[in-house]
Amino acid sequence: MSPEQSVAAANQRFYDAFEARDLDAMAAVWERSDRATVTHPGWPTLRGWAKVAGSWDAIFKGTPYIQFILTDTHVNVAGDLAWVSLNENILQGEGADSTVAALNVFAQREGDWRMVVHHGSPVAAS
Amino acid sequence: MSPEQSVAAANQRFYDAFEARDLDAMAAVWERSDRATVTHPGWPTLRGWAKVAGSWDAIFKGTPYIQFILTDTHVNVAGDLAWVSLNENILQGEGADSTVAALNVFAQREGDWRMVVHHGSPVAAS
Numbered sequence: 001m002s003p004e005q006s007v008a009a010a011n012q013r014f015y016d017a018f019e020a021r022d023l024d025a026m027a028a029v030w031e032r033s034d035r036a037t038v039t040h041p042g043w044p045t046l047r048g049w050a051k052v053a054g055s056w057d058a059i060f061k062g063t064p065y066i067q068f069i070l071t072d073t074h075v076n077v078a079g080d081l082a083w084v085s086l087n088e089n090i091l092q093g094e095g096a097d098s099t100v101a102a103l104n105v106f107a108q109r110e111g112d113w114r115m116v117v118h119h120g121s122p123v124a125a126s
Numbered sequence: 127m128s129p130e131q132s133v134a135a136a137n138q139r140f141y142d143a144f145e146a147r148d149l150d151a152m153a154a155v156w157e158r159s160d161r162a163t164v165t166h167p168g169w170p171t172l173r174g175w176a177k178v179a180g181s182w183d184a185i186f187k188g189t190p191y192i193q194f195i196l197t198d199t200h201v202n203v204a205g206d207l208a209w210v211s212l213n214e215n216i217l218q219g220e221g222a223d224s225t226v227a228a229l230n231v232f233a234q235r236e237g238d239w240r241m242v243v244h245h246g247s248p249v250a251a252s
Binding site for chain 2: 047074080
């Protein structure tokens with residue numbers, strides 16, 4: 001696999017874990033370090049793996065159903081770092097659908113690409 | 127200067143250009159390439175330097191005054207790529223103050239760090 005394909009696969013595992021609301025699978029996607037950060041739509045940035053993990057735990061518990069349709073995905077690799085930008089078209093049923101513009105940053109160590117940043121921002125309905 | 131200091135300086139030039147609403151200074155901050163993207167708060171992601179530049183032009187024309195107080199700035203460098211996460215505490219006067227969680231990605235070429243991604247998301251008032 002090319003680096004771009006490896007990053008795209010890691011990015012897909014992130015959304016698979018999110019849809020499954022599986023905290024173990026989500027933990028396997030992330031670099032569990034102090035530099036890991038997550039910015040959920042409307043939230044302040046949370047820094048460090050402990051806070052990142054806590055946020056996923058809270059979100060998974062509060063989310064009975066979620067499905068992602070990913071569009072306009074672009075992968076960029078530069079050495080041991082990569083970023084992916086894409087649109088998350090989110091289906092949650094009963095008029096709760098939304099679009100999030102996401103930026104995911106991955107870092108590579110020994111061929112293993114791990115997420116270090118997930119930043120999602122709400123796109124205003126036009 | 128260390129790479130971290132060079133990235134921090136490039137990040138500061140971005141906010142200086144934004145406060146000055148100076149399109150030439152903003153253009154000097156960016157990598158003017160197809161992979162350049164900007165996500166303004168509430169906006170969809172715009173891809174490629176032409177669209178990025180157009181958005182700054184529109185924002186500068188529509189912004190009579192803006193001042194940034196930057197907090198919780200963290201710089202991470204990995205080879206020729208770096209990312210900066212920070213809070214933009216934005217003063218625009220007359221009750222229009224707001225906070226934006228920002229993620230800025232920079233790429234280095236021959237010691238020159240250029241912005242390739244600016245992603246800002248609104249932080250809901252608590």
